[in-house]
Amino acid sequence: DADVTQTPRNRITKTGKRIMLECSQTKGHDRMYWYRQDPGLGLRLIYYSFDVKDINKGEISDGYSVSRQAQAKFSLSLESAIPNQTALYFCATSRVETGELFFGEGSRLTVL
Amino acid sequence: GESVGLHLPTLSVQEGDNSIINCAYSNSASDYFIWYKQESGKGPQFIIDIRSNMDKRQGQRVTVLLNKTVKHLSLQIAATQPGDSAVYFCAERGGGSNYKLTFGKGTLLTVNP
Numbered sequence: 537d538a539d540v541t542q543t544p545r546n547r548i549t550k551t552g553k554r555i556m557l558e559c560s561q562t563k564g565h566d567r568m569y570w571y572r573q574d575p576g577l578g579l580r581l582i583y584y585s586f587d588v589k590d591i592n593k594g595e596i597s598d599g600y601s602v603s604r605q606a607q608a609k610f611s612l613s614l615e616s617a618i619p620n621q622t623a624l625y626f627c628a629t630s631r632v633e634t635g636e637l638f639f640g641e642g643s644r645l646t647v648l
Numbered sequence: 649g650e651s652v653g654l655h656l657p658t659l660s661v662q663e664g665d666n667s668i669i670n671c672a673y674s675n676s677a678s679d680y681f682i683w684y685k686q687e688s689g690k691g692p693q694f695i696i697d698i699r700s701n702m703d704k705r706q707g708q709r710v711t712v713l714l715n716k717t718v719k720h721l722s723l724q725i726a727a728t729q730p731g732d733s734a735v736y737f738c739a740e741r742g743g744g745s746n747y748k749l750t751f752g753k754g755t756l757l758t759v760n761p
Contacts, residue, residue: 540691571751576656578737578753579692594748626691635680635741637749639691 539563540640542627548646555614557643559627566632568610570594570602573624573642582625585610586632617647656735658756667725669755671738676719678740682749683712683723686735695723695736725757733759 540561549555559568570582581594583602591602599621601613614621624644628637661667673681679700684692698705698712698721705712711724721738735756739749 576753579751581748581750584748628691635749636682636694636697637684637692637739639693641691642689 540627540629540638542625542640542643544643545641546644548648549617550648551616551618553617553647555617555645557612557625557627557645559610559612559640561608561610561627561629561638563629563638564607565629565638566607567630568604569628569630569637570600570610570612571626571628572596573626579626582612614645617645619647621645622647656754656756658758660758660760661728663728663730663759663761665728667723667728667732667757667759669723669725669736669757671721671723671752671755673719673721673738673740673752675740675742675750676716678742680741681712681714681721682739682741683710683721684737684739684751685732686737686754688734692737728757728759730759730761733757 543558566587569584571579573579580596582600583594585591585604588604603611624642626642627640630637682697683695685695686692696707696710696712698714703714709726713722735754737754738752741749
């Protein structure tokens with residue numbers, strides 16, 4: 537079983553719809569992250585959480601919100617999806633000591 | 649207007665050759681660097697890391713070199729195999745307490761049999 541699990545893996549939706557991407561981890565890490573990947577732009581940080589009570593905006597948080605329901609769960613929401621939010625989204629976790637990220641398999645979102 | 653797609657830098661090598669993938673980083677205060685490999689349809693996977701107090705680190709078939717003077721990082725893959733075909737990202741961690749990683753745009757490595 538994967539250590540970092542994302543659901544759904546693929547989603548097609550329409551402009552204006554609310555979408556939630558979920559992430560759960562079995563690594564026991566305190567830190568969790570949501571990244572967005574676009575062709576030619578690499579990985580960009582949307583939100584990160586260093587523990588259940590700590591939520592921080594990344595470099596591209598506009599149009600997104602997150603919820604850290606438990607140490608093992610971190611969800612990303614798009615309240616009103618728009619086409620330029622079409623991308624591949626990755627959840628990741630890290631240990632405090634090293635900062636090395638462990639990624640999920642990704643959630644591909646298409647907004648029509 | 650018409651949009652122009654952004655293309656990844658690419659490196660094409662023959663199976664068995666050595667590969668060198670380069671990365672320039674921007675923050676002179678960065679204290680930790682990682683190379684990730686991303687295969688098609690998968691999430692990035694850790695390959696090797698290096699701290700800023702080192703200039704070279706070796707793993708299995710991979711070596712990372714760090715030149716802090718010119719803020720340059722390279723990944724060397726020895727005896728490249730078809731399974732090495734992937735996009736490779738470097739990432740830097742800024743000095744300080746937040747431990748956030750900033751990623752480069754990636755290089756596509758294609759290994760020809």
